[in-house]
Amino acid sequence: MTIKKIGVIGAGQMGSGIAHVCALSSYDVGLYDVSTDKIEEGLATINGNMARQVKSEKISEADRKAALERIAPYSSFEQFGDVDLVIESAIEDEDVKRKIFNDLCPHLKPDAMIGSNTSSISITRLAAGTDRPERFMGIHFMNPVPVMELVELIRGIATADEIFQEVREFVGTMDKSVAVAEDFPAFIVNRVLLPMINEAVYTLYEGVGSVEAIDKAMKLGANHPMGPLELADFIGLDTCLSIMQVLFDGLADSKYRPCPLLVKYVEAGWLGRKTNRGFYDYRGETPVPTR
C-alpha cells in the first residue's frame, strides 16, 4: 500500500475526527484549516476525544501521545507536496470545495489521491474540477468519527479501480467497515437519514409533537441512540439543510422539500450544538428544548 501520509483539509467536527483516526492508525497527518485558531481548536478536540478513549481504556496513554505527535498543523497548501492522500472535509458548499481543489492541486505530487468527505455533493462533478478525476473519490466518514464504524466509499464516473481498491484497503487499516454507494445525491446514509430528520422537523412544525416527545418517541420507540432532533443538532442544522437541498435539487422530487422550520433555524444562526442553540439550547447544564 502506498498511502503513508494523509493531508486533511478542514479541522472542524469531521476533519478533526478524520485526523484523529488516521493518526491513531499510525499515518502521518497534516491538518489544514484557514486559520491557526481553527487548527488549534481542532487539535484541542482531538486531544480531548483521545483522552476520553484513554479513560475508557480503548487506547493507552502512549497511543494518545504518539498519535498526537503524528499530526502536524498545516497553514498552506504548499505543505501538501509529499502527501499520498488528501481527505477534504471543508464545509458542505460546492463552490468552496471547488476553490480548495483548484488551489490545492498544483501543489500535489502527480500520483497523490484525493478523497472528499462530502456528505451529498456529486463526486463526479467535484472530480471533474480537478486535474486528476481518475484519482478522486468519495470517502464519507460518519460523526463522531472515532466511534462510528462505517465509511461510505463512492466512485466518481472516472475513478480508477486501483485507486478505489487502495482507498478501500486504507479504510480497512483503520478498523472501519465500508459500504459502497453509487454517486447519486447524498449516497446511502444521508439519503435515508436526512429525510427522516426533515420529517421529524415537519412533525414539530405541524404540532404533532414537541421536541421532547419526538425525540423520546424515536429513542424509545425505534431504539435510535439519539432522537432525530437531537441528532440534527449534533450533525449541524446548516449541514442538514444543505443535504436536503442537494436531494431536492438533484432528485427533483417534492418529497425532499426542506421543512420551512429547518430553514428558519438556519436563518437564525441556531445551527445546533456548534452554536450552542438549535432544537435544544445547550448553554446551561442540561439541554433545554427551544420549542
Ligand code: CAA
Ligand atoms: N470521540 C471519541 N469517543 C467518543 C466521542 C468522540 N467524539 N463521542 C463519544 N465517544 C465515546 C464515549 O467516550 C463513550 O465511550 P465508552 O463507551 O468507551 O465510555 C462512547 O463513545 C459513548 O458515548 P457517551 O457515553 O458519551 O454517549 P452515548 O452512549 O449517548 O453515545 C453517540 C454517543 C456515540 C454519539 C451515540 O449517541 C450515537 O451513536 N448517536 C448517533 C450518531 C449518528 O447517528 N451518527 C451519524 C450521523 S450522520 C453522519 O455523520 C453523516 C453525515 O454526513 C451527516
